[in-house]
Amino acid sequence: MIPEHVKNELKHIVGEEYVALSPSEMKEFSSDGTKLEFLPDAVVFPEDAMQVSKLLELANKEKIPVIPRGAGTGMSGGALPVRGGIIMGMDRMNRIIYLDRDNMISKVEPGVITEELQKEAKKIGLFYPPYPASANISTIGGNVAECAGGLRALKYGVTRDYVLGLKIVLPTGEILETGTKTVKGVVGYDLTRLIIGSEGTLAVITEVLLRLVPAPEYKKSMAIFFKEIETSIKGVIKILQFRIIPSILEFLDDICLDCIKEDLYIPASANSMLMIELDGPRSLVMEEAKKVKKICQSNGAIYIDIIENEQEEKKLWETRNQLSHYMYKLRPHKISEDIVVPRNNIPKMVSYIKSLSKEYGMPIPVFGHAGDGNLHVNIMLNKDNNIELIRAKELIPKLFKKVIELHGTISGEHGIGITKAPYMGMEVPRTGIELMRRIKKAFDPNDILNPGKIFWEGGSSW
Amino acid sequence: MIPEHVKNELKHIVGEEYVALSPSEMKEFSSDGTKLEFLPDAVVFPEDAMQVSKLLELANKEKIPVIPRGAGTGMSGGALPVRGGIIMGMDRMNRIIYLDRDNMISKVEPGVITEELQKEAKKIGLFYPPYPASANISTIGGNVAECAGGLRALKYGVTRDYVLGLKIVLPTGEILETGTKTVKGVVGYDLTRLIIGSEGTLAVITEVLLRLVPAPEYKKSMAIFFKEIETSIKGVIKILQFRIIPSILEFLDDICLDCIKEDLYIPASANSMLMIELDGPRSLVMEEAKKVKKICQSNGAIYIDIIENEQEEKKLWETRNQLSHYMYKLRPHKISEDIVVPRNNIPKMVSYIKSLSKEYGMPIPVFGHAGDGNLHVNIMLNKDNNIELIRAKELIPKLFKKVIELHGTISGEHGIGITKAPYMGMEVPRTGIELMRRIKKAFDPNDILNPGKIFWEGGSSW
Structure with missing residues (x-):
């Protein structure tokens, strides 16, 4: 629970109309693409980097979790307030700051909907290629936080390949610009790419500088x-x-x-x-x-x-x-995995999935991005049927084990969040996870920014 | 100076014939593309990740600097032993481990010469696009450490865009694999891209997994x-x-x-x-x-x-x-800068350089990669003429100031190393540099890996 004086400060920073505190108002922000639910203690909507900075400074002082949130389409629970705290909705920060035709770049706020940017770019002959299936509702900020991939990755690459720079706010409140306006730039460590895909655990993104390409004829x-x-x-x-x-x-x-x-x-x-x-x-x-x-x-x-x-x-x-x-024709519920294997291993992977489906008696339709080996594995079940739930939980680590055997990765575009956190150790050795924890600490000494994500802490209830 | 027992251990780890200790043997490894010179205390040539690990463990225990080195073509002094210590030459680790046509990937050791990989890839219809002007002598490991750019960046991107994964050895000796064999992969923080361009200060690269594309017809x-x-x-x-x-x-x-x-x-x-x-x-x-x-x-x-x-x-x-x-037709010495500005600012930048050339009375030919705005600014001088040297030192910060004014970056592909370290603060704010220092510490608690690079410490003598 958040103390009363903090609630008042939240209202003071962003304005009373941009703070939600009642459970009925906050319910909308308690879930995401995973359909899991965690109620936050407050939802706030800052309008600029300065307000984000003040909010983080306050939260850092009070040691209250802050969870940045775009459109809430995430598939691994990255925007869920698993430890309570403040949801920071980026909805109001949704301006396309500029589109620059000569230099083929655009600067946007994180709340811009991906498809909106694509439409605006097209008007001047330019093209923003990353294309997650959710492009009509998901936001650029969320795409950057998860390093969204989507349908065009083989030819055009993923979100990471289009982000030239960021304006971020560190968990301790400092505002920082990273990267360059140009394709080239090697000044110091690549903070830009470190933030991309870090699932809101290292910094809050307040501006994104994107590279565009000429629109195909x-x-x-x-x-x-x-x-x-x-x-x-x-x-x-x-x-x-x-x-x-x-x-x-x-x-x-x-x-x-x-x-x-x-x-x-x-x-x-x-x-x-x-x-x-x-x-x-x-x-x-x-x-x-x-x-x-x-x-x-x-x-x-x-x-x-x-x-x-x-x-x-x-x-x-x-x-x-x-x-x-x-898929919901098959069963009322679905667990979606987004594994990747080198493309010539797709047949082996799919036939293993078919054998799992047979063994566990659940339909598992598979589709995906064949060029880049990214498979969407849909475990269809009825969650009210306890046996199916237990079977799914048994099946998932087997699936991931095979992925690793076939030189793949357990997440191509959904991220780790909470749903894959228990399994990250199957792919990343202890040394790597320890290093990541030290990096997290270098950014966020009090662990206030999206805590409980990526790093598995055991004992959770989903 | 390195104590005698450490010298013996070096010989024990890599074999006597792969350790150079006499100044005459070591001279070759005391300079790079900058023509500056610093004599190391030892030069060693490990043959695999295990030897690299043992060398780093030893150096970390003894708190001796280790400087990884590829072909020594670097333009910012990244491979110079400014504090003495051990040069780790990657010359022996020069195998193309595999080229995989179906998945369009290749795994190589860091000492592979860039052009060699290009030739081998071409034989099976594939293409490794990054093309620094030094491609016929520089190595993939060096290219990754500096995030080399070169002539094909506008259409094809820079080294960063082709590295899918790395095998690295941390300064504390742990061996770690990062990244994935596929274009997509979002498991934990992006250690791969953090290492790329970190100029050998965070880890030693012992394998590089590269994405290739079909060779153009x-x-x-x-x-x-x-x-x-x-x-x-x-x-x-x-x-x-x-x-x-x-x-x-x-x-x-x-x-x-x-x-x-x-x-x-x-x-x-x-x-x-x-x-x-x-x-x-x-x-x-x-x-x-x-x-x-x-x-x-x-x-x-x-x-x-x-x-x-x-x-x-x-x-x-x-x-x-x-x-x-x-350029050496003009003067016996040259200081090369590799600034970048958004491409529509190139004319402004070049005309400012012309005015500097006039003001300081030194020829400054400019050429570069027009598509990506990366300009090679060649300050031609006679270093034995003290006045020209003083003028060059006065001119450089002015040049960089203009670059920043025109929304550019002070290094597109050469890196910071030692030559640009005094100026990094012009582009990266204190907050950013502090964050980078904390990241360095997270990797290298004893500051043994390529110390004195990137972060300016003042008082140096070049």
Whole structure:
């Protein structure tokens, strides 16, 4: 609980109308994409770095946890107040400060919605490529905090590759600018990239300086169907070997196809699908689309659709972005993992998942970003059925063990947060975790900023 | 000085033949690209991570500085033993451990020469894009330690963008693997990118896991001449606005042109030149070359050469890579700065440099990577002429002040080392430097790894 004088100070710093203290007001901010719930002690909405600084100074003095929060779409519980404390909502800090066409950069506040920036950039011929499936609601600040990946990582990289600099506030209240306005910059340690993906545990982001690229002239989408996962992934590897890097290269397994077949045409014998987007100069894209068709034809594709009309194209990508929701046809609840393996190990990984699904008697649809090996593994269950819950908890470490065996990583884009904290030690050795703890301490001596995240402390109740 | 028992232990760890202790043997390792000289107390050549670990454990116990060293091409003194101690030469650790075509990755030891990796990758249709002008002698380990940039940064990014993971040895001797084999990976803090560009002060790199891309099908080089810097940079911005991102986009000022005119055709009225390389699918490159020609013609170019023969092309890029050496026609010594400004501020920056040159009476040729705003500023002087030396020392902080004013950075790719350490405070506020010091402490409690670098301590003698 927060003492009364602190509540008054919160109101004094941001203004009474920007502080929520009653459980009914705060409920909205007690959950995120994980559907887990933790009620905070206060929710505040600062309007600028100065207010963030004052809030952190106060919290640091009083040793009260502060949890920065974007749109709350996180999939690992990074924005949940597991120890109570103050949720710092970045909603009001949502200005695009500038878009600079000559230098192809943009400075934004953290609360800007990713798709909003993409729309504004497009107006002047520029392109912000990172594309998490939640782009229409998630924020740039949240994307930076988690190092969001999404659908375009193979060709364009992830959030990390577009952040040139940050304005941050340290847990002790100091305001600091990091990075440069340019692609190059090697002055001192790379604080910018250290903050990216640190899940709000090292500093609060108050401005983000982004690199943009020229908007591609043309795009073309394709839907390609295979009898087996193996051949579809071989197709992916062949496409890349022909020097074609699609801007999007998604794959879906048989259970996913079953879930969407009412809304999208799926050939009866198909057990795997690639959804492809090519982008670039028009003539090149047309040429590449033909090549992709040829490559897939001679590598076992059973049906290939080069999509010609805009409506069909929109339908394809909407279906992809809604894939997560289609799964609820199978069971009322879902545990989503976002493992990654080197792309030539995808078939092995998927067939192991199929064997787990059989062994534990739960459907586990898999889809993901085939180009970069990032698989979304959806363990479907009924959480009210205690046996299924126990089985899921048994299954997850087995899944991660296989990921490590296949030279992969247990989180490609969701982060560690609380849901993966118990398993981080499977991937990162004790030495690494100790080093990370010392870095955390160097930033946050009193452990007030998003405490209980990343580092596993045992005994929690989710 | 190192005590006798430590010398014996060094020999015991790496073998007698891999320890140099006499001044004559050690002289070769006492200098780098800066031409400054500091004699170490010992030079050792470990053969694997285990030996590196034992050496660091010993040095940490005895509190002796250890300075990791690649090819010694560094331009900021990062590999100089300013406090004496042990130079750790990575020469023997020069294996390409594997090249994996399906996953487009490679694992190498730090002593691999950058160009060697490029050649081997090309054999299987892959491409490692980072291209410092020293690529034929500098090593991957050194490139990672400094976050080398070079000629291809605008289109392809810098070293940081290709390093997926590292094997490192901490100053306290622990061996640690960081990162992932995949583009995506967000497990804990980004230790990989924290090490990149940390100039050998946080850990010794013993393996580097690199991302590769498909080798471009075709390349085309162009030489384009302008009457003024302003129009050449306007040309650059126009090219980008037409969605053309050259793989190389270099610019040279009038003094540079004067230095190379005996070896390369330079039109008499030219005062600025662009050297361009386009890469990609053949048909696209041909189309883009024509477009670039048209854009530059209608933006004031006085002569455009689309290079048609291989020999001419080789000559062009050799001249570019040797540019630094051509400068010695002007004066016997050179101080090289590698400032960066947002690209639309290049003309302002260059004209300020011209005014400094006039004011101080020293020639200052400027060339650089126009696309990413990275300028190589070459202060030409005779160091035996004390007045010129004093003038150069006066001029440098003025140069950096202007860089900061124009929203730039004082080092794009050379690093801070010792030569820029006195000026880092002009760009990074005290809060940032303090934070970096705490991070250094988290890695290296006894300050044994490359001490005296990055952080300015005053009173040095170079």
